[in-house]
Amino acid sequence: MKYLSTRGQAAEPGFSDILLGGLMEDGGLSLPAEYPQISDAELTAMRGMSYAELAFTILSKFATDIPADDLRELTAKTYTAEVYCNTRPGSDARQITPLRKLENNLYLQELSNGPTLAFKDMAMQLLGNLFEYVLTKRGDSINILGATSGDTGSAAEYAMRGKRGVRVFMLSPRENMSAFQRAQMYSLQDANIFNIAVRGMFDDAQDIVKAVANDLDFKAHNKIGAVNSINWGRVAAQIVYYFKGYLAATTSNEEQVNFAVPSGNFGNICAGHIARMMGLPIRKLILATNENDVLDEFFRTGIYRPRKTADVKVTSSPSMDISKASNFERFIFDLVGRNPAVVAELWRAVDSGGSFDLSVTPYWADIERFGFVSGRSSHADRLATIRKTYKHYGLMIDTHTADGLKVALENLDADIPTIVLETALPAKFEETIIEALGEKPWRPAAMQNIESLPQHVEVMDINTQAIKDFIVSHIG
Numbered sequence: 001m002k003y004l005s006t007r008g009q010a011a012e013p014g015f016s017d018i019l020l021g022g023l024m025e026d027g028g029l030s031l032p033a034e035y036p037q038i039s040d041a042e043l044t045a046m047r048g049m050s051y052a053e054l055a056f057t058i059l060s061k062f063a064t065d066i067p068a069d070d071l072r073e074l075t076a077k078t079y080t081a082e083v084y085c086n087t088r089p090g091s092d093a094r095q096i097t098p099l100r101k102l103e104n105n106l107y108l109q110e111l112s113n114g115p116t117l118a119f120k121d122m123a124m125q126l127l128g129n130l131f132e133y134v135l136t137k138r139g140d141s142i143n144i145l146g147a148t149s150g151d152t153g154s155a156a157e158y159a160m161r162g163k164r165g166v167r168v169f170m171l172s173p174r175e176n177m178s179a180f181q182r183a184q185m186y187s188l189q190d191a192n193i194f195n196i197a198v199r200g201m202f203d204d205a206q207d208i209v210k211a212v213a214n215d216l217d218f219k220a221h222n223k224i225g226a227v228n229s230i231n232w233g234r235v236a237a238q239i240v241y242y243f244k245g246y247l248a249a250t251t252s253n254e255e256q257v258n259f260a261v262p263s264g265n266f267g268n269i270c271a272g273h274i275a276r277m278m279g280l281p282i283r284k285l286i287l288a289t290n291e292n293d294v295l296d297e298f299f300r301t302g303i304y305r306p307r308k309t310a311d312v313k314v315t316s317s318p319s320m321d322i323s324k325a326s327n328f329e330r331f332i333f334d335l336v337g338r339n340p341a342v343v344a345e346l347w348r349a350v351d352s353g354g355s356f357d358l359s360v361t362p363y364w365a366d367i368e369r370f371g372f373v374s375g376r377s378s379h380a381d382r383l384a385t386i387r388k389t390y391k392h393y394g395l396m397i398d399t400h401t402a403d404g405l406k407v408a409l410e411n412l413d414a415d416i417p418t419i420v421l422e423t424a425l426p427a428k429f430e431e432t433i434i435e436a437l438g439e440k441p442w443r444p445a446a447m448q449n450i451e452s453l454p455q456h457v458e459v460m461d462i463n464t465q466a467i468k469d470f471i472v473s474h475i476g
């Protein structure tokens, strides 16, 4: 499998190369040169597979430069009931992403049973093992630098802790994270994990990461890497649970399903789009946003209008608070017939602070072929959905999943199942759950007292040079 750039770069790298890199050299995003197609017989064979076997079967089509036996071992080691053990009472952890029936033709797929209680663990845990494997083979190392508002940073740290050849430097805003999120990250004591709390906001932390990444000499010399939302390995690993959800909700390959996906950077639903392009019988991809509705606006109007960072609304589903969707370029590449010149032209506008309108182009006539519908949800909607779900099904859901369920309910089809992806457990967003229900959410036993564990964090000013110095002095 060769990979290309959405903006047309000539060199076609392999899976292991793009795994460790970020943007392609021309500023575009990597995608497979073509999407592998799943035959009816293959889909039938998948019905008997464990999650780990399914992950191996699907990822072996994309990671063709990793020997099959090695990939099988990596997926077997990643997708175990021990790693994804934080299931609610009554859910089967061995399913890895168990499907819970809410009512006829409406399901929740539990993707948030990993170590940090958010769906990001599904891909990040594999990435940790893949990084260690590739780096060991190459005798190389990497220093991951990232900024987090909560979920990504903890998922990356729990995936990379103790991994050979990998260090993580994670910047977080000193304020603005929940006590639970702070405790999750700062209580890690592993020697290769460095938590840096910046005296500022998430955007200040993000700006420092960008400034370091733009210093190409520093970056190359200190082997700085990233595991952000555009990482192709993350998108690829997420394809697997769409297959798993489909197989669990159906008994024959004639059946279709819908997926509803709480969306921010378009990483999760991009994997759903690729699963559908591979031939998985998905009728609709139901995209849900919160008040930050850049993507809902696009799918309703054809206009992609990234917001200014200062205009991002702070909401009670904070992991979806985005000004632009960093994986969206991957979908647009497919929508415009995989023409990199068109994508490069559109992103010339986006990268200089502008927008584009596809409704006035012939491409818009094609949009329905891709199955997307969309909607948005507000704080009041979230509270109402959390209450309704608790009352009707006795189930507590988190604020992001509530956005997904709200928009799913507006787009149900009577004749086929709709699967809502659960992107976090409610324990991560305790405050809003208490606001909605007047009681605290359930927590896995191992996390009962996480806030009282000793914490390990360096507090620093918003100063790029100081952060660079910190990195240099800790990589020896």
Ligand SMILES: *Cc1c(COP(=O)(O)O)cnc(C)c1O
Pocket (backbone or CB within 6 Å): 118, 119, 120, 151, 152, 229, 262, 263, 264, 265, 266, 267, 268, 269, 319, 320, 400, 423, 424
């Ligand atoms: C990251 C995240 C999202 C958004 O996912 P994208 O891949 O950025 O679209 C939604 N919900 C939760 C809980 C998340 O952590």
